[in-house]
Amino acid sequence: MDYCRTLQQEKDRILQKLISLNTEIAKYPEGTLTTNKNGDYHKYYVLKNGKRKYISKDDNKLIEELAKKKYLMAEVKDLQNEINAINAYLKNYQEERYTKKLISKEDGVSEILKPLIMSKEEQLLKWETEEYPSFSGFPQGLIHQGPFGKKYRSKTEANIAFLLVKHHVPQRYEWERMINGTLYPIDFTTKHPKDGRLIFWEHFGRMDDASYCMKIGTKLRDFESAGIFPGINLIMTFESKRFPMNINQLEEIVEAWYQ
Numbered sequence: 600m601d602y603c604r605t606l607q608q609e610k611d612r613i614l615q616k617l618i619s620l621n622t623e624i625a626k627y628p629e630g631t632l633t634t635n636k637n638g639d640y641h642k643y644y645v646l647k648n649g650k651r652k653y654i655s656k657d658d659n660k661l662i663e664e665l666a667k668k669k670y671l672m673a674e675v676k677d678l679q680n681e682i683n684a685i686n687a688y689l690k691n692y693q694e695e696r697y698t699k700k701l702i703s704k705e706d707g708v709s710e711i712l713k714p715l716i717m718s719k720e721e722q723l724l725k726w727e728t729e730e731y732p733s734f735s736g737f738p739q740g741l742i743h744q745g746p747f748g749k750k751y752r753s754k755t756e757a758n759i760a761f762l763l764v765k766h767h768v769p770q771r772y773e774w775e776r777m778i779n780g781t782l783y784p785i786d787f788t789t790k791h792p793k794d795g796r797l798i799f800w801e802h803f804g805r806m807d808d809a810s811y812c813m814k815i816g817t818k819l820r821d822f823e824s825a826g827i828f829p830g831i832n833l834i835m836t837f838e839s840k841r842f843p844m845n846i847n848q849l850e851e852i853v854e855a856w857y858q
Contacts, residue, residue: 603689603692606685606688606689607685609681610682610686613682613685614682616678617675617678620671620674620675620678621675623671624668624671624672624675627664627667627668627671628645628664628665628668629647630646630652630665631645631646631647631665631668631669631672632644632645632646632665632666632668632669633645633646633651645661645665719795723769723790723795726769726790727769727770727771731771731774733771733772733773733774733784734773734775734784737752740752743756743757744757745761746760746761746764747764749772751772753802753804755802755804755836755844755849756772756786756804758846758849759786759787759800759802759849760772760787762846762849762850762853763787763789763853763857765853766792766854766857767792768789768790768791768792768857769789769790770787770788771787772786773785773786774788776825778821778822778824778825778827779820779821779824779825781821783818783821785800785801786800786801786802787799787800787801787802788800789857791856796832797832798833798834798856799822799827799832799833799834800833800834800836801818801835802835802836802837802838803815803835803837803838804838804839806837806838806839807840807841834852836849836852
């Protein structure tokens with residue numbers, strides 16, 4: 600558990616501090632400073648080997664050094680108490696956590712609890728890493744290397760994926776969705792890292808292909824019927840051989856939509 604690891608690290612830090620303190624204490628004069636009230640004044644003594652010896656007030660340096668030594672020795676006791684407390688906790692710590700056990704059960708209660716107690720970051724990570732129905736057609740077209748070893752159909756799509764990772768945007772590539780009777784593998788389905796809302800990204804990379812362009816209108820009409828609309832929750836990017844998109848343009852789009 601992270602807390603136990605933190606405690607162990609703190610214990611190691613304290614042990615190093617104790618070594619440093621004991622090394623410093625060894626440099627001070629032998630004996631322990633004691634005092635005795637005498638009217639409005641104090642008399643100072645050094646206790647050494649069970650014997651107490653008076654220290655003249657004229658020997659201020661010795662008194663100050665023994666006082667500092669006494670403070671350092673008290674600090675050592677404080678640190679030793681902290682180590683004892685850490686040791687007691689680690690000794691009695693139960694590895695099995697009742698909350699973890701409750702959540703790990705495959706029952707109705709855990710299914711209710713999981714979305715309620717998971718942090719926003721945990722929910723986004725779970726969404727991004729769980730399996731989803733992705734487009735399996737034309738695998739020979741997946742030739743461009745993207746983040747984490749995943750392949751994409753164009754260099755621009757690979758760059759989009761890299762930028763989404765850079766800006767901590769959860770993403771799914773070619774997640775198939777049935778829209779208006781047609782199965783569409785949307786290029787990127789993402790979730791906004793701040794509020795978790797779905798944002799879709801379609802990259803139209805063959806705008807110099809007439810038949811390709813003819814299909815865009817039908818796709819956008821179907822998307823609208825499913826509540827996916829440009830400028831609202833749909834990002835649209837376009838390129839052709841004459842007008843390719845560069846990484847700076849894509850970065851501006853990512854920053855505009857996900858900040």
